[in-house]
Amino acid sequence: MRALRAMGMAALLAALAGCGGEAGSDDISAEAERAAAAAVFQAGQEAWRREREQELLRPDGWTSLVGLHWLELKAHYIGSGERIASNMRLAFGPERMGLVTRDDDGRYWFTPEQGVELTLNGEPLRGKVRLYSDHDPEKAVIGFDGDKGRLTLVQRGNRHALRVRHADAPTRVGFAGLQYWPADPAWRIEARFVPHPPGKTLPIADIVGTRNDSPNPGYVEFERDGRSFRLEALGGPEEGLFFVLADRTSGHGSYPAGRFLDADWPGEDGKVVLDFNRAYNPPCAFTLFATCPLPPPENRLDLAITAGEKNYTGNVH
8 A cells, every 4th residue: 555655646746747837836826736636636546446456356365255164073074075065065176175183282284185186385285284274373275276266274262264265256256346435535534643551452353253352552533523533443563553443334335344444553743644535344245254353342433434435235145
């Protein structure tokens, strides 16, 4: 997103120069400046929306999810064949893919079915391998169907599940597109960041019933329509600020379970720009197989944010 902001500044300078003609920038009228700034704002929003859709539609993006299978037993045979139904049947992939086991130390392992062509992190898979979860520094991505399909291990609380993606997922192939409220500069609001004591966390529940304590570096205060509002922030200096929020449009134009919003880490002056035109839906708006965080009570606003991404109207099954 920083690249998009840089592109916007370059476009603004070019627009201003073009309006000035031979007389130079000193002769640019205030009206021309406003028109140029408005054009740059719209171009930036359109670029962000294109990038947003491209991310969703990547072959391994959120619209490619086709399964979330909870590992309740110490051993599960997995595959797409009918005889796998009593174990763990996948929507895509070989009829018999292999065996997932859990050892006494709580580690998960995968043993491929003999003769099945699979990969591990893009390389041919030859034998039994450990499955690392999304909480581990190592990665373990099992590829199948010529790497059109991907299987990974996810951990939510003390539970583990196999997450399965496929480039031919119906939710990806039949993607219905994104809808937005009209982009409005008035919804690009300057806020004040108030830091919390170091190490503070905020309990965040997710859609599958898990609750995690997430880093909560501070909150932001902003004004709208003469009223003050506050949002608790997640994230940190490296990744920036992240907000999970709900508002008066939730279930009335926007996704009922809330939306996400990103912002840069505040500068030394403590200022943060909240561009609600870039509020976006969580993955659960597009698939039944995601485990999205839900807005904490502190981030349920008595405010109708008629900006950003609207509720998705396509098929999520």
